Amino acid sequence: MLVLLPPSEGKAPSGRGTPLKPESLSLPGLATAREAVLGELVELCAGDEEKAREVLGLSEGLRGEVAKNAGLRTAGARPAGEIYTGVLYDALGLASLDAAAKQRAARSLLVFSGLWGAVRVTDRIPSYRCSMGVRLPGLGALGGHWRAPMADVLPEAAGDGLVLDLRSAAYATAWKPKGEVAGRTATVRVLHAPTRKVVSHFNKATKGRIVRSLLTAGTVPSGPADLVDALRDLGHEVEAQAPERAGRPWALDVLVSEIH
Structure with missing residues (x-):
């Protein structure tokens, strides 16, 4: 099972760990593309601060993020699972998982990123600010x-198992599963059951809880239909829509009665 996650907008401080070693990151096939973004971002933020703020869409209160980006090559690095914070990651609670569940997380979770493309939660990265919606000058x-x-x-990272796609729309633009991989992919919406509306905060929190419950139970669904059964067994209310033709992902709605 491969679980695709969005990053968090806010991030924990880098700390004083060993600086980034780009060659150590997972998915080495992304190395050239990563270096292109890293080089462009560092150069932008080391130059005109106002231009950098404009390109990155940063408010006056986030001015310090520009200097942080300028120092990415020498900043301390920590596991991505510690860098990413926010509602989804609070609900996922990686730090409080038992040892077996942490190993499952290391194997199955992939966090998408405007800067890194995608990283495992064990990959060591510095804190940064660069969303997938950014347009870098070069x-x-x-x-x-x-x-x-x-x-x-x-496709190679996905292997031959289930792909659980929990990314937000902006991050889904970077990779769209196709063909046979798409056929074993499931996307998830979280809806407030009485209104059938998506509410951002509990949408993220519920996705975090879904992943945590799968990791804690040690459940490895073989495909989307098996995932529906697994989530129901774990106490989630799920409505599933199988694709009308082959090569399309399944669409799952997880219904939540209380907003919390």
């Missing part, structure tokens, strides 16, 4: 920049 829209290298690398 590279253009990052979603488009990542599309070709992702198409080469991600």
